Amino acid sequence: MQIISPATEEVIAELKETSKDELSKVMESLRKGQRPWGLKPVQERLGCIVRFGELIQENVNEFAEIMTSETGKPLQQSLNEIKGAQNRIEHLRQNAEKWLASETLVDSGSTHEKIVYEPLGVIANISAWNFPYNVGYNVFLYALMAGNSVVYKPSEFASLTGKQFEKYLWQAGIPENVFQCVVGDGSLGQQILEADLDGYFFTGSHATGLHIAKTVAHKLVPVQLELGGKDPLYVMEDVADVEQAAMNAAEGAFYNNGQSCCAVERIYVSDKIYDKFVDAFVKEVKSYKIGNPMDLGTFIGPLTRKQQIQVLREQVADARGKGATLLVGGKEMDGKGYYFEPTVLCDCTHEMEVMKAESFGPIIGIQKVASDEEALQLMADTDYGLTAAVFSNDEQRALRLLSELNVGTAYWNCCDRVSPNVPWSGRKNSGLGSTLSSQGIRAFVQPKSFHLRP
Numbered sequence: 001m002q003i004i005s006p007a008t009e010e011v012i013a014e015l016k017e018t019s020k021d022e023l024s025k026v027m028e029s030l031r032k033g034q035r036p037w038g039l040k041p042v043q044e045r046l047g048c049i050v051r052f053g054e055l056i057q058e059n060v061n062e063f064a065e066i067m068t069s070e071t072g073k074p075l076q077q078s079l080n081e082i083k084g085a086q087n088r089i090e091h092l093r094q095n096a097e098k099w100l101a102s103e104t105l106v107d108s109g110s111t112h113e114k115i116v117y118e119p120l121g122v123i124a125n126i127s128a129w130n131f132p133y134n135v136g137y138n139v140f141l142y143a144l145m146a147g148n149s150v151v152y153k154p155s156e157f158a159s160l161t162g163k164q165f166e167k168y169l170w171q172a173g174i175p176e177n178v179f180q181c182v183v184g185d186g187s188l189g190q191q192i193l194e195a196d197l198d199g200y201f202f203t204g205s206h207a208t209g210l211h212i213a214k215t216v217a218h219k220l221v222p223v224q225l226e227l228g229g230k231d232p233l234y235v236m237e238d239v240a241d242v243e244q245a246a247m248n249a250a251e252g253a254f255y256n257n258g259q260s261c262c263a264v265e266r267i268y269v270s271d272k273i274y275d276k277f278v279d280a281f282v283k284e285v286k287s288y289k290i291g292n293p294m295d296l297g298t299f300i301g302p303l304t305r306k307q308q309i310q311v312l313r314e315q316v317a318d319a320r321g322k323g324a325t326l327l328v329g330g331k332e333m334d335g336k337g338y339y340f341e342p343t344v345l346c347d348c349t350h351e352m353e354v355m356k357a358e359s360f361g362p363i364i365g366i367q368k369v370a371s372d373e374e375a376l377q378l379m380a381d382t383d384y385g386l387t388a389a390v391f392s393n394d395e396q397r398a399l400r401l402l403s404e405l406n407v408g409t410a411y412w413n414c415c416d417r418v419s420p421n422v423p424w425s426g427r428k429n430s431g432l433g434s435t436l437s438s439q440g441i442r443a444f445v446q447p448k449s450f451h452l453r454p
Contacts, residue, residue: 001183003160006072006302007293007337013070015159018182020191026180027195030122030149033177038119038147042097049141052172053089056082063164065294070160071129072302072338074293077256085133088141091420091436096145099441112452117445119147120222121198126189126212127162128203129155129304130259134418135203135226136165138435140179143201144169146444149178153192155204156185157304190215197221199444203261204228206358206384206429213432224433224443227426228358229386230265232379233415234401235277236372236392237270245391246280252389252415253364254288254342257300261430262387262409262416266348266355267366268375274368278346281366282327285342290333302338303361312340312361319345319352319365329362350381358384376401385427389415408434 003013018026037045056063064078073081099117106113125139132154140150154162166181182188186208193200193215199222202212209225216223233252239245252264269277293301303309309332316330329341340362348355348365355365369375379388379401389411390398402410408425411417418424423434434440 017184029177034149048173074298088137123199129157132158225431227431233389237272243280250284315354386430
């Protein structure tokens with residue numbers, strides 16, 4: 001399998017794809033390794049994961065360059081992700097023992113009752129390319145912590161990073177028959193769906209997530225899906241600082257080139273501050289440095305996938321054809337690499353694809369609203385339910401609106417943020433289940449009830 005640089009379109013590496021026979025051997029090995037691993041004390045498993053985190057941080061510059069080379073993510077953002085993902089390990093260090101411990105519910109009378117949390121077994125982590133450390137850690141580290149063995153299939157656009165995970169997990173003391181990284185495209189993913197596994201954890205598109213759920217439904221094993229979004233942000237007229245709100249909203253829309261499931265994908269602004277907000281937003285976007293992702297000053301690099309350029313091109317044409325005004329960008333850039341200009345469209349409506357369909361790129365539509373009620377109606381007009389944000393000086397007003405939205409995460413005066421302390425979950429077409437928090441630890445175990453008569 002050739003690894004192609006999104007910045008130069010050159011082949012930067014080749015990896016041997018995992019064959020069907022090799023996958024069968026991997027599964028057999030993981031099945032044998034899981035029980036001994038699951039029987040190890042929690043503190044021993046945790047020690048391996050903590051050591052893995054130390055090894056990653058010791059080599060952070062090397063890993064950032066690898067991720068940037070294969071995904072096109074600007075180098076500073078790769079460094080930010082790798083350093084930031086360490087908070088998952090700290091979360092496990094502080095909480096795993098507590099949430100994996102058995103619980104005694106009744107310890108008096110004729111019958112005592114308790115719950116023991118046992119590993120699921122062998123699980124699949126089919127992961128994503130856009131934030132491989134963040135979304136990978138959310139699954140495979142928590143799964144390993146809970147005593148499972150893991151077959152990890154990175155996206156074909158982040159396979160070099162996936163093999164680094166494998167190398168350094170093994171160095172940290174995770175047995176080779178407890179974590180295996182397999183390499184391939186969607187055909188390998190299909191073979192994993194057909195294998196005898198005890199759980200499937202996927203991060204990616206709604207279409208693929210739906211296919212996974214349908215394919216493995218007959219197995220009656222846990223399926224967790226972290227899917228996409230069309231996340232809205234609403235700026236109320238009472239916001240304390242319009243310019244600052246515009247800067248924050250722009251970063252939420254364009255960080256990692258907009259290639260984030262929780263990126264701001266549509267913006268609604270009160271008509272009382274609309275022009276001021278749009279001017280400040282455009283000024284901020286025009287300040288972004290576009291170019292070589294290996295330069296630390298670059299904020300906008302290439303798209304990871306060439307085919308996404310056509311999606312963005314079509315959204316721009318559709319919006320302009322229906323009355324939107326193009327203020328910035330709107331087309332791919334000349335030269336090598338999968339570059340698309342940061343694009344801002346205003347005077348948008350929900351007749352336009354840019355306000356309805358997931359963009360997953362450096363493009364944003366802005367729409368004027370006359371009231372909270374209109375904003376709420378438009379924000380709720382989606383098949384997705386990942387995040388929603390409100391910028392306002394009035395906390396209660398913002399919370400009243402956010403409480404009406406069917407989303408997994410709500411933001412007040414911030415956006416595009418994930419914390420290990422609270423669940424990360426989607427509703428409707430944005431997914432099933434939760435990672436992170438106590439729920440993310442418990443996602444990888446199954447309860448067994450004991451009724452005991454001394």
